[in-house]
Amino acid sequence: xxxxxxxxxxxxxVVFVTTPxxxxxNCITNGMTRGFWKSLPAVAAILTQASLFLTLSxxxxxxxxxxxxxxxxxxKLIGAAVLIYLGIRxxxxxxxxxxxxxxxxxxxxxxxxxxxxxxxxxxxGYLAAFTQFVQPDVAIGAQMWVIVPTAxxxxxxxxxxxxxxxxxxxxxxxGAVFNVTVRRxxxxxxxxxxxxxxxxxxxxxx
Numbered sequence: 536x537x538x539x540x541x542x543x544x545x546x547x548x549v550v551f552v553t554t555p556x557x558x559x560x561n562c563i564t565n566g567m568t569r570g571f572w573k574s575l576p577a578v579a580a581i582l583t584q585a586s587l588f589l590t591l592s593x594x595x596x597x598x599x600x601x602x603x604x605x606x607x608x609x610x611k612l613i614g615a616a617v618l619i620y621l622g623i624r625x626x627x628x629x630x631x632x633x634x635x636x637x638x639x640x641x642x643x644x645x646x647x648x649x650x651x652x653x654x655x656x657x658x659x660g661y662l663a664a665f666t667q668f669v670q671p672d673v674a675i676g677a678q679m680w681v682i683v684p685t686a687x688x689x690x691x692x693x694x695x696x697x698x699x700x701x702x703x704x705x706x707x708x709x710g711a712v713f714n715v716t717v718r719r720x721x722x723x724x725x726x727x728x729x730x731x732x733x734x735x736x737x738x739x740x741x
Contacts (some may be wrong), residue, residue, distance in 0.1 A: 541681060548686055553659050557650050559697045560724045565643065574702070576640045577647035578694045584651035585690045589683055592661045596705020606690040619726050 553559075565574035602694050651657065 541685065545689065548689045549693075552690045555724075557724075558647070558694060559653055561647055561650050562694045562697035563701035563704070565647075565717055566698040566703075567705035569643070570705065571699055571702040574643065574698045575645040578691065578698060580644045580647035581651050581694050582687055582691060583648060584657070585687055586683075587652075588657060588661045589679070593679055619730065623722070623726065652670060676726065 562574065562581075565577050686716060
């Protein structure tokens with residue numbers, strides 16, 4: 536991959552992982568309610584999903600999923616239901632006092648992993664990255680040595696940033712009245728993302 540191609544890919548990935556979505560909302564919420572350090576398993580889960588999707592993209596599996604409307608739609612509806620459920624639960628729990636005690640490491644990790652994996656838009660995003668930036672005349676293995684470290688580094692920086700933002704909000708919000716509003720906004724984002732996700736159409740591969 537040339538320097539020019541790498542620069543374009545890196546810019547694409549920055550936009551891809553910094554555009555607010557379910558992962559970002561989850562990181563902010565975790566930071567608010569658990570603090571920065573106790574929220575790191577969620578970032579590890581997002582990196583697990585990124586590694587998995589990068590591998591699947593390289594193998595062409597995401598193209599197969601995105602090109603099969605039935606499979607894509609099933610995943611879309613499951614993901615939408617999960618996000619709406621989390622949003623409703625978050626809304627109902629918003630009035631509870633913020634504490635830095637929360638679920639265990641395993642629970643935080645697998646919740647974040649479910650949110651990341653059950654988002655079909657990720658399939659489309661990873662597929663777009665590979666169809667636009669992978670050169671067909673160059674061995675995929677050689678290109679992955681550049682793509683994977685770049686993608687994972689930028690992904691980690693983005694969601695660590697969102698987690699730190701949430702932790703800062705959480706410290707300011709502990710015991711404050713506006714905390715309920717902030718947490719309900721986060722919950723509403725999950726519900727909105729779920730509804731939008733449920734209304735999207737499967738991408739068509741031409």
